[in-house]
Amino acid sequence: MTAPEPDLRRWVEEPPKDSGYGRSPYQRDRARVLHSAAFRRLAVKTQVHTAGTDDFLRTRLTHSLEVAQIAREMGARLGCDPDVVDAAGLAHDLGHPPFGHNGEDVLDTLAAACGGFEGNAQTLRVLTRLEAKVIGPDGASAGLNLTRASLDAVSKYPWPRRPGERKFGVYTDDRPVFDWLRAGVAGPRRCLEAQVMDWADDVAYSVHDVEDGIHGGYLTLRPLLVDPAERAALCADVAATYSGESPADLAEVLVDLLADPVLAPLADYDGSHRAQSALKATTSVLTGRFVSGAVAATEERFGPGPHRRYAADLVVPRRIRARCALLKGIALRYVMRRPGFRDRYEWQRGILAGLVGVLADRAPDGLDPVFAPLWHAATDDVARLRVVIDQVASLTDPAAVDWHARLVGGARAGAPRPVMGGPRDLG
Numbered sequence: 133m134t135a136p137e138p139d140l141r142r143w144v145e146e147p148p149k150d151s152g153y154g155r156s157p158y159q160r161d162r163a164r165v166l167h168s169a170a171f172r173r174l175a176v177k178t179q180v181h182t183a184g185t186d187d188f189l190r191t192r193l194t195h196s197l198e199v200a201q202i203a204r205e206m207g208a209r210l211g212c213d214p215d216v217v218d219a220a221g222l223a224h225d226l227g228h229p230p231f232g233h234n235g236e237d238v239l240d241t242l243a244a245a246c247g248g249f250e251g252n253a254q255t256l257r258v259l260t261r262l263e264a265k266v267i268g269p270d271g272a273s274a275g276l277n278l279t280r281a282s283l284d285a286v287s288k289y290p291w292p293r294r295p296g297e298r299k300f301g302v303y304t305d306d307r308p309v310f311d312w313l314r315a316g317v318a319g320p321r322r323c324l325e326a327q328v329m330d331w332a333d334d335v336a337y338s339v340h341d342v343e344d345g346i347h348g349g350y351l352t353l354r355p356l357l358v359d360p361a362e363r364a365a366l367c368a369d370v371a372a373t374y375s376g377e378s379p380a381d382l383a384e385v386l387v388d389l390l391a392d393p394v395l396a397p398l399a400d401y402d403g404s405h406r407a408q409s410a411l412k413a414t415t416s417v418l419t420g421r422f423v424s425g426a427v428a429a430t431e432e433r434f435g436p437g438p439h440r441r442y443a444a445d446l447v448v449p450r451r452i453r454a455r456c457a458l459l460k461g462i463a464l465r466y467v468m469r470r471p472g473f474r475d476r477y478e479w480q481r482g483i484l485a486g487l488v489g490v491l492a493d494r495a496p497d498g499l500d501p502v503f504a505p506l507w508h509a510a511t512d513d514v515a516r517l518r519v520v521i522d523q524v525a526s527l528t529d530p531a532a533v534d535w536h537a538r539l540v541g542g543a544r545a546g547a548p549r550p551v552m553g554g555p556r557d558l559g
Contacts, residue, residue, distance in 0.1 A: 138316070139281035139441065143309050144266055144274040158215035161282040164265060165219050168276060170226040170258050171196070176528040177228060192225050195336060199224060203332035206423050210430060210446075211438020212325050219278070220285035220329040226263075227254025229525040230532040231480040238484045239521055240298075246518040252289050252301045254525055259283060260309045262522060264502065281441070283313040285325035288333075290314060305518070317442070324439055327446035335422045338456045341463035343415045346401050347408070351466035353399050356390055363387075370461035377454050385454040394418065418459075425452040483532055484524060486540040491520045498539060499523055 140157050149160070165171055174193035200221030207217030228251040229235040239249035259275050266277035284290075289301035290310075302310040317323075322330075345351040355362045367382040375382060389395070394417045397410035426448045431437065434444040495516065496504040503523045510516040527535060 139279065141280050142266075142274075142277045143260065143312060144268045144277050146266065146277065156213075156215065157279050158213050158219065158282060161276075161278045162215045162219040162222065164276040164278065165222045165226075165259075168226070168263050168265070170263050170526070171222065173526070173528050174225060174228075176530055177225075177230060177232075192228060195340065196222055196225050198336045198340065199329065199332045202336055202419065202423060203329045206332060206427060207325060207328045209427050210324065210328065210440075210444070212328060212440045213281070216281050216285050217325045217328050217332075219282045220325055221332055223259060223282075223286050224255065224288065224329055224333060225251070226258045227251045227256070227525065229254070230484065230527050230529045234477045234480050235484055235525075235532075238481045239488070239525060242485060242488045243517065243521045246514045246521065247303050247305075248293060249521060249525070250289075250293070250298070250300050252287075252299065253293075253303050253306070254522075255286060256283070256302055256310065257306055257522070259286065260306065262502070262526070280313050280315075281323075281325070283309075284317075284323050284441075285329060287313070287322065287326055288330050290317075290322055290326075291320045303518075305515070321442070323441050324444055324446060325441070331422075331426055331446055331448060334456055334460075335419055338459040338463070339415050339418045339422075341467065342459050343411055345463055345467040346398055346411060347403070348467075349403075350470055351462065352401070353390070353395065353462075356386070356462075357399060363390075366458070366461055366465055369465050370457050373464060374460045375454060375457035377450075377457070382454060382458060385451055386458050388451075389455050389458055422452055422456060425449050483536045486536050487524050487527075487532060488520055490539045491523060492517060494539075495520055500526075 142157075149155075155163075171193070174196055175191055177192040200218045203221040204214045204218040208214040229239055229249070231238075233251075236249060236251050243249040259278060260283070261273055261275050263275045264273065266274040268274045287301050289299045291300055292302050292304065292307070293300040342351070346353075356366065363383060363386055364379065367379040367386060370382055371377060371379045377385075394414050397407070398414060401407050401411060426446055429447040429449050430439070430444060433447050437444070491498050496507045499507055499519070500523060503519055503526075506522070507516055507519045510519055524532070
């Protein structure tokens with residue numbers, strides 16, 4: 133038997149499988165993510181609005197399915213293996229903790245002694261260590277044991293923590309598998325599949341968060357249409373949070389965006405069947421434009437392809453990227469920062485801080501059977517803290533509340549009305 137090419141290799145070698153249908157290794161990767169417990173838990177993890185508060189609104193699970201669909205189509209048009217970008221889209225949020233990015237910020241502070249917390253670094257940890265699928269020769273879990281190409285496609289931030297930067301993709305104790313999957317890659321460059329997944333993520337949550345906000349009655353475009361001061365404030369928010377463009381340059385793009393006929397039906401949204409159809413049409417058109425613009429610009433620079441791995445970089449035209457950032461800013465300003473959000477975020481922070489504190493004091497008592505042996509095997513307090521952080525990060529939003537009520541007490545009393553979850557940022 134000949135050895136597989138480097139992209140097809142797995143961290144722990146596995147015997148060949150033949151289901152009779154000739155599935156490729158990348159199709160197996162996609163199936164492993166889709167059937168994982170971590171993926172199922174995304175159904176009750178916050179996207180923007182608290183999971184379970186409205187049947188229409190998206191959760192991390194529905195968001196991940198949408199990212200995977202967008203990435204698969206865009207990647208296929210460029211010549212990437214569609215199952216690699218699909219698997220990356222499904223997997224990209226597996227490491228996010230309860231309460232969205234608000235929870236991520238809390239755990240980063242609480243985990244300072246063991247290197248901090250970052251959702252993308254946690255995703256790598258879930259895929260290569262925490263999810264139950266393959267056990268290595270040494271008896272340790274290899275997680276889902278995906279191929280090198282699929283793991284690399286999930287790596288949005290392929291570097292360890294760096295001073296002054298919030299985003300990173302690997303913890304110190306996960307460096308061996310990270311160095312293996314990045315073998316032969318110079319510096320922090322991302323493969324094309326990771327860039328496609330990242331842009332699909334931006335497109336999905338920028339467009340869909342606005343859709344959810346309009347449908348839920350949390351935002352309307354009318355203030356932006358009539359108030360220049362409000363437009364200026366939005367552009368300042370976007371320049372500070374999502375874009376390298378100046379507020380003045382963003383203001384020019386915003387004027388064009390608001391004048392686009394595709395947005396016109398949204399100003400007077402009333403929730404009727406006709407209004408919902410118009411809203412969905414806007415979502416579809418914007419998504420198609422953002423995807424097609426990136427595909428066309430990439431092919432213009434690098435040729436018709438096919439392109440995969442490190443043969444090309446995704447090119448997103450400046451104005452398309454600015455439009456996407458403005459949509460993210462609209463959701464940030466009118467949904468995530470709506471009245472009452474500070475009380476909600478503070479309550480969520482208290483839940484997670486209380487859980488980490490009580491579990492750090494009582495462990496291994498209180499830990500799930502998956503995590504208790506890892507705590508026993510930890511060699512020092514720093515490693516044991518990481519196990520506690522892993523446990524809390526794995527919980528869904530309602531499970532975190534229930535665990536706090538059981539282990540700490542009082543979590544449910546005085547809880548704010550569940551308006552929304554943690555803020556979205558650059559993912």
